[in-house]
Amino acid sequence: MRTFQQLKRLLKQPDPDYPRVRLALLGDSATQFLATAIQGEALARGICLELFEGEYNQVERQVLDPTSDLHRFGADYLVVFQSSHKLLEKYSLMEAEQRTALCDERLEFVRTLCGSFPGKIIYYNYPEIGDGVFGSYQNRVEVSFIYQVRKLNLGLMTLSQECPNLFICDLSELQAKLGRDFCFDSSVYVSTEMLLSLDALPYVASRTLDIVCAIRGSFKKCLILDLDNTLWGGVVGDDGWENIQIGHGLGIGKAFSEFQQWVRKLKDRGIIICVCSKNDDDKAREPFEKNPEMVLRLDDIAVFIANWENKVDNIRTIRQILNIGFDSMVFLDDNPFERNIVREGIPEICVPELPEDPGDYLEYLYGLNLFETASYSSADKDRTKQYQVEARRTSSALSFSNEADFLRSLEMVSEVRGFNAFNIPRVAQLSQRSNQFNLRTVRYTEDEVRRLGEDPSYACFSFTLSDKFGDNGLICVVILEKRDAGTLFIDTWLMSCRVLKRGMEAFTLNTLVEYAREHGFRHLVGEYLPTAKNAMVAEHYPRLGFTPDPEAPERLFTLDVDTFTPLDCFIVSK
Amino acid sequence: MQKEDLLLKVQDIFRDVLDDEEIVLSETSTAEDVEGWDSLTHIQLIVAIEKKFKIKFTSKEILSWKNVGELIDCLASKLA
Structure with a gap:
């Protein structure tokens, strides 16, 4: 782990040419050091943060006022650090009989926050501070601070299941591991109003960036x-x-x-x-x-x-x-x-x-914390089997003298569907995970996928692929935007690399053209946005017969639907 | 440890934390004399000194010093 001093030093180097991410930080205590640590940790991971730091103790105002600086800034990520320390202060100032409402009141605010901020929210949960008022008997007393804090942390977990844009950063777990005396330094607090010790800051920044990176599709598989x-x-x-x-x-x-x-x-x-x-x-x-x-x-x-x-x-x-x-x-x-x-x-x-x-x-x-993730579906556990099947498929390919014979022998079947309750989690997950075969690398959460699926100005496709060796599950997603009466813009085309070289691209395009013809569209427009990882699809559209746009020949490509002849492939539709 | 030695060691810490090899401290130095020494870096300096000498200042002490000399005196009294 880098020290705070090392993170701070990273900020002094000239701006590197890293991808930029807009991140806002709000706290109910002073957050300057936390902001520095988060920026340094981002740079260490190859991300350049454009940071908005809300003034100290203005969390509610920045969130609730639609004209606030926070909303004008338009962040992709909002990090919110409402501290146990300040919560305890609030609790202590309440009338004794109102203290049982502490948890619900805070949860209500976080729920409002999720509804009013359009980006991803990274919310720090509450490390426990035992105030020693009830001793261990606090477990039986609803009005005790610990009772309210634990209830609040559980409530945040439930809330994050309901609000797809809410990601909890587990500060409570982190403090349990590092120790409260390590995380809090009274002289830092007294002289600066900051609640994290200098030694704890790099850990907190790291856990925060773990979530940002996971959402951006960079995580361990x-x-x-x-x-x-x-x-x-x-x-x-x-x-x-x-x-x-x-x-x-x-x-x-x-x-x-x-x-x-x-x-x-x-x-x-x-x-x-x-x-x-x-x-x-x-x-x-x-x-x-x-x-x-x-x-x-x-x-x-x-x-x-x-x-x-x-x-x-x-x-x-x-x-x-x-x-x-x-x-x-x-x-x-x-x-x-x-x-x-x-x-x-x-x-x-x-x-x-x-x-x-x-x-x-x-x-x-x-x-x-090596295995941070931004999504989970129960289908994940079958992945090992799929790779074992893939190893068998690879050895089978060696016994055929030409590729077409091999592909034919696979007896491939694809099921083409729109987005539905069953496949939305998997579509969102593929959108988060796919880096290489991804033409524009736009990431969608479950909630966004659901909305796109219902939006009449979009046409959405999901493809599965199975063969005689096994089922690959959902492996390809295409989202078409109806730009105008004649044009479909390919907002998203991504595919799992497990099914490369099977002719899936040809099958997908044939399906898209068929849709375009049935609905009277004359052009398909594709766009390639290069990232550090998707060079394999730089020639994707030209390979499939699209014509480079004279204005932006390496980025935009057009296909004339009327003159298109279906491409050969060995996949049949289910 | 002699106060002169302490001053040199503290000076090293200032140079490291403030990333400036040219800082020269004397007993009469104050925050106004040293570029980059503000209320925020102040606490970083304190924490670095505490770590280096394995001592702990009280919040009251931290707020009371008027110059580097008083800081060194306080430090020396803890090491005595």
């Missing part, structure tokens, strides 16, 4: 694990599958069991789990197959690589199979030498400096 002394204690090649340390019997086995339980929960959440180990393949698999204490099974591992090649090459192979960026991968290895080789060979990958004692692995990893 894959965890690559070493085996010996990372996933179990000992060396399977020397000790044998029955003697490795795992489970409650042998040595520090329980530390590894709990570590594996954590990995398994990540897998259930949709993180892709891979193995990369220097071992004989058969020996490395034995514990998964035979040792009853193992929590993880081969079924949980999407890609399993055990050989004596170097790990950089092996991780490159994993990347090829999964088709995701190195910057969305985390590599865990107990061996500092291997960690450094991987860091040097693949600078984008995240390689945490695991502590020496395996008993410390989990507490250390909890503190890093």
Whole structure:
């Protein structure tokens, strides 16, 4: 973690050419240091913040007054830090009999906030301050401060399920981990009205930026694990599958069991789990197959690589199979030498400096908050299976001499639908996650997807793809804007990279043209907005037969619907 | 520790926190003499001094000093 001083120093460098994000910060205490820390942390992650800092203690006014500076600024993100400290002060000033209303009153304000601010709101929840008035009996007394604070934090969770633009930043959890005495410094508070210690600021800024980055589509998708002394204690090649340390019997086995339980929960959440180990393949698999204490099974591992090649090459192979960026991968290895080789060979990958004692692995990893996300759907847990199927598909492709024969053999079927209650979460998620095959990289939340689906000036399409090996689920989204009577503008065209090279682009375009013809539109206009990650679709429209617009030949492309002949593909509509 | 030594060590902290290698402190230096020393950087300086010497100032002390000399006196009394 950088220190506050280091974050501050980052701001002194000349403005780098990073993407710009407009962020507003409101607090009920002074926030200058927090603003500095957030800006520095953003720069450290390659984002240039244009910051609006509300005057101290004007949260309500800035939010409720539609003509306020906050609303004029038009931020993409609003960070709100209403502190436990000030809440306690408010509570203390209330008449005793009104104190039970503290939680509801604050929740009502946050609900209003969600309705009046159009961007994403990052709201800090409330770290507990025990005021010692009731002792532990406070748990039974609704009027106690702790009772109100805990109720409020629970209320915020419920509210964030209702309000898609509300993201809770878990300051309460962070303080539980760091300690209240670490987070609060009375001399800082007395002399500056700031409630976070200088040491706590970088952590708070980091948790805030974790959310911003996750919403912007930059987050971890894959965890690559070493085996010996990372996933179990000992060396399977020397000790044998029955003697490795795992489970409650042998040595520090329980530390590894709990570590594996954590990995398994990540897998259930949709993180892709891979193995990369220097071992004989058969020996490395034995514990998964035979040792009853193992929590993880081969079924949980999407890609399993055990050989004596170097790990950089092996991780490159994993990347090829999964088709995701190195910057969305985390590599865990107990061996500092291997960690450094991987860091040097693949600078984008995240390689945490695991502590020496395996008993410390989990507490250390909890503190890093590696797996922030801005969405979750229950379909996520099937992702491992999809990648395992993909590995089988890849080996099947090798047995065909030409691509067309292979594609035909897949017996592909696509289901084309608009947006509906069932697929909206998945559409939103794909919109958040897709970086490479994404023509304009406009991110939509569930709420926005729902609204687009109902808006008569848009035509929305979702595509699934299944074949004889398995179902890929929803893999492609197109949103068309009816610009005028004759023109459909392609607001969004994004696709999961898992289905590249299957002819899905051709099938999608055929579907769009069919829609255009049926509804009397004569032109499709596509736009390519380059990002650091979507170079693979720079030639997308020309490849499909669109003509570059003479005004902006690399950005805008037009397709004449009347003269279009359907493209060959081996996908049939369901 | 001699007060002159303390002054030099505190001067190093000022240079580091305020990012200015040219700062020269004397016992009579005040916030007006040092560029960048304002009410906000003041608390950063205090926290850095507390960390370096592993001591803690009270809020009252922090608000009472009129110049660097008084800060050093207070620091020296805690280290004695």
